[in-house]
Amino acid sequence: MSLSSSQTVPSPTGMPLSSSVSPKVVIGMIGLGTVGSGVFKIFRDQPEIFFQKIAVKDASKTRTIDDLDLDLLSQDPHAVVSDPETQVIVELMGGAELAKDLVVAAIQNGKHVVTANKELIAKHGPELFELARQHNVRILFEGAVAGGIPIIMPLKLSLGANRIEEIAGILNGTTNYILTKMTQEGWSFEQALQEAQAKGFAEADPTNDVEGFDVGYKISVLSLIAFKQVVDPLAIHREGITHITAEDIENARELGYVIKLIGLAKMTDDGRLDIRVHPMLIPNHHPLSNVQNEFNAIFVKGDAVGDVMFYGRGAGEMPTASAVAADILAIATGLLKGNEPIPSMIIDPAIPAKLQPVGETVNKYYLRLNTKDKPKVIGHLGNACGDAGVSLESVMQKGINPDGTASIVLLTQAVREDQMNQALSAIREQESTSDIGCLLRVL
Numbered sequence: 001m002s003l004s005s006s007q008t009v010p011s012p013t014g015m016p017l018s019s020s021v022s023p024k025v026v027i028g029m030i031g032l033g034t035v036g037s038g039v040f041k042i043f044r045d046q047p048e049i050f051f052q053k054i055a056v057k058d059a060s061k062t063r064t065i066d067d068l069d070l071d072l073l074s075q076d077p078h079a080v081v082s083d084p085e086t087q088v089i090v091e092l093m094g095g096a097e098l099a100k101d102l103v104v105a106a107i108q109n110g111k112h113v114v115t116a117n118k119e120l121i122a123k124h125g126p127e128l129f130e131l132a133r134q135h136n137v138r139i140l141f142e143g144a145v146a147g148g149i150p151i152i153m154p155l156k157l158s159l160g161a162n163r164i165e166e167i168a169g170i171l172n173g174t175t176n177y178i179l180t181k182m183t184q185e186g187w188s189f190e191q192a193l194q195e196a197q198a199k200g201f202a203e204a205d206p207t208n209d210v211e212g213f214d215v216g217y218k219i220s221v222l223s224l225i226a227f228k229q230v231v232d233p234l235a236i237h238r239e240g241i242t243h244i245t246a247e248d249i250e251n252a253r254e255l256g257y258v259i260k261l262i263g264l265a266k267m268t269d270d271g272r273l274d275i276r277v278h279p280m281l282i283p284n285h286h287p288l289s290n291v292q293n294e295f296n297a298i299f300v301k302g303d304a305v306g307d308v309m310f311y312g313r314g315a316g317e318m319p320t321a322s323a324v325a326a327d328i329l330a331i332a333t334g335l336l337k338g339n340e341p342i343p344s345m346i347i348d349p350a351i352p353a354k355l356q357p358v359g360e361t362v363n364k365y366y367l368r369l370n371t372k373d374k375p376k377v378i379g380h381l382g383n384a385c386g387d388a389g390v391s392l393e394s395v396m397q398k399g400i401n402p403d404g405t406a407s408i409v410l411l412t413q414a415v416r417e418d419q420m421n422q423a424l425s426a427i428r429e430q431e432s433t434s435d436i437g438c439l440l441r442v443l
């Protein structure tokens with residue numbers, strides 16, 4: 001290890017390496033921010049994992065690592081990926097473009113790659129996997145989806161004998177924290193977001209999280225592994241959580257549900273991929289309904305195994321470093337034993353997904369709307385739904401709003417989305433309708 005004081009500071013995890021791992025594997029790392037620092041702390045007392053150089057943007061920045069040898073740092077990431085002694089490049093910089101150039105260069109230089117970069121894998125994964133195949137090196141990316149929760153290797157290896165039927169994930173800790181606070185404290189979205197920002201769970205600009213982009217990258221990566229389908233993350237139907245109100249949360253509770261932001265992917269019988277990101281009502285009996293605060297969970301249905309759920313911390317310094325460090329060890333163990341590093345983790349070629357249009361998906365729906373407070377309104381709503389072939393499971397009149405309108409909540413039976421939209425258009429045009437509040441799907 002190239003740290004003079006490293007021997008005096010214990011590893012925070014106290015994790016021993018396998019005793020069979022004895023000579024060193026030489027690592028070049030790009031990024032020493034939240035995750036990079038965690039990875040460094042895990043390995044700083046492990047002589048088998050030797051950090052040759054770490055690229056950062058600003059080498060003069062104060063770091064959270066005690067007694068860091070500043071000679072380790074470089075502001076030239078290109079030099080790090082072309083260092084002839086380095087065997088593994090650990091990319092923890094983020095972003096898709098420079099990260100891609102660096103990972104391509106690393107592979108072309110014959111180095112294995114470990115990354116936690118969901119955007120990189122979602123946008124360029126198949127191309128990078130093909131290049132890695134040509135150069136006989138591995139790319140491992142366990143940290144890219146759901147931080148510390150093992151899901152990539154379990155999907156690829158442990159569930160490898162299954163045909164995966166469905167994946168439904170709470171894949172973003174920020175939005176799950178916000179929705180949990182709205183549920184438990186009765187807060188508005190804005191109040192809960194402010195609290196999440198104060199606690200460091202949400203960025204100053206929360207768009208990537210609250211509008212569902214982050215979940216889009218992650219569910220696209222999971223589809224690549226589970227279904228061997230390549231999906232452009234920007235082509236995924238995506239809705240965020242900014243329009244959810246405390247009233248919707250309370251209505252859902254009365255009906256026996258909680259509201260969660262879900263990344264959903266399943267294959268249709270005719271070979272198309274139904275993939276989307278949006279808030280959903282989750283029944284109280286479903287395991288995902290109990291996933292609170294910043295925790296993540298991925299619910300997987302396999303044809304042999306049935307239902308499986310993976311639960312844990314989906315982000316943060318040490319949880320994410322746990323996943324990245326395990327990938328490094330998996331490669332290191334192969335290198336040190338003179339074996340191919342985990343050939344079973346070669347990612348199979350994937351085909352471009354044929355996406356099922358969201359209008360053809362089948363869901364139950366929750367609809368909240370405000371109507372004029374007058375007789376026969378419920379009957380008119382029933383007619384609009386009936387004409388579109390939408391059957392209602394329940395109708396609740398929630399009382400009179402301060403402006404004199406009546407708040408009404410409908411829960412439908414399972415129906416195609418374009419039929420629901422047809423009913424919604426008819427309801428919107430009814431003279432008695434004041435405004436449509438919120439339409440949500442039910443898991």
Ligand SMILES: NC(=O)c1ccc[n+]([C@@H]2O[C@H](COP(=O)([O-])OP(=O)(O)OC[C@H]3O[C@@H](n4cnc5c(N)ncnc54)[C@H](OP(=O)(O)O)[C@@H]3O)[C@@H](O)[C@H]2O)c1
Pocket residue numbers: 030031032033034035036055056057058059061075077091092093094095098116117118119143144147314315316317320
């Ligand atoms: N944070 C999490 O909980 C989490 C969870 C799962 C996955 N991830 C993924 O892990 C990756 C890293 O995330 P993070 O939270 O650790 O990010 P971060 O804290 O912002 O750290 C990024 C690091 O990259 C360095 N960097 C940025 N641009 C660079 C450049 N042009 N050349 C060299 N170094 C450069 C930065 O240098 P300076 O330190 O000098 O600024 C910093 O050390 C991302 O892909 C992210 O999506 C993060």
